[in-house]
Amino acid sequence: MSRPAHRRPEYRKINKDLFVLTYGALVAQLCKDYEKDEDVNNYLDKMGYGIGTRLVEDFLARSCVRRCHSYSEITDIIAQVAFKTYLGITPSVTCNNPSRTAFSLILDKNPLVEFVEELPAGRSSLCYCNLLCGIIRGALEMVHLAADVTFLQDKLKGDSVTEIGITFLKKLDEKKYRRKK
């Protein structure tokens, strides 16, 4: 599938707006349908999971990433390649534990909340961008890596940055052992 080589810059921005606005309409509809914040969060996570399982194929086809040998390499790829490709931002990566299985992605700029001023009243525990967590979780699972992905900090809830925590659950050694068989 060939893509047009040149596109006027404002078209790209409008395209991004389409996704952001659609996501906003979706969250607004979910807030109308579900009373509890946890239900909305779970729903967004499940949706994100479904998207992630398919998006990873598109990502792998599009970018020629090499095989990763450690969790920190994987997290770097997610931050520097995947986020850049799909959202145009590059979060910074920090490691959260000495055994190097838990990482954080720190987002200063989050395009998904571009049109959001604040969370609606009575929805203080709503994770607006929970779709992202589901996407990362689904994508990792498709490459046989179980991980727990949650929001550790959220600018919409008053924190200074938005932080997504990725905790890898299964050890990479097991995977190597399986391959040797």
Next chain:
Amino acid sequence: MADEALFLLLHNEMVSGVYKSAEQGEVENGRCITKLENMGFRVGQGLIERFTKDTARFKDELDIMKFICKDFWTTVFKKQIDNLRTNHQGIYVLQDNKFRLLTQMSAGKQYLEHASKYLAFTCGLIRGGLSNLGIKSIVTAEVSSMPALTSMSDHTLKKEKLDK
């Protein structure tokens, strides 16, 4: 720089999500379509505002429809509408022979019965866009053979022009 893949996947998940939650309750097909259409309406309103910020004023309704067919459709779906027909009395028929949201589904008659679910959002998108340009309309869509889409926009309801 959200790629179109992201939007396509989000749209598909939205459709399946709305229908899945409908299975649990006793909501008919119509209500799901309405939900999706309303979401599209909101998005269409916002999108057309951002898009027409710097464009020149539209001369008349036909000008607006041409804008929708060319610039708006190109931005959202990467191609122009293939055919625009009108009876010059408020009814416009837009034809897209390779509708982006359906190309990945099938290229013929397969899954034809499910196509309407995937069109509701786009109908809302057009209706929302027109609404913010001052035109009240009803937008319907039909697919006779995937992935060609024919959408009909009926402006014969009360037309409210923005005060200039």
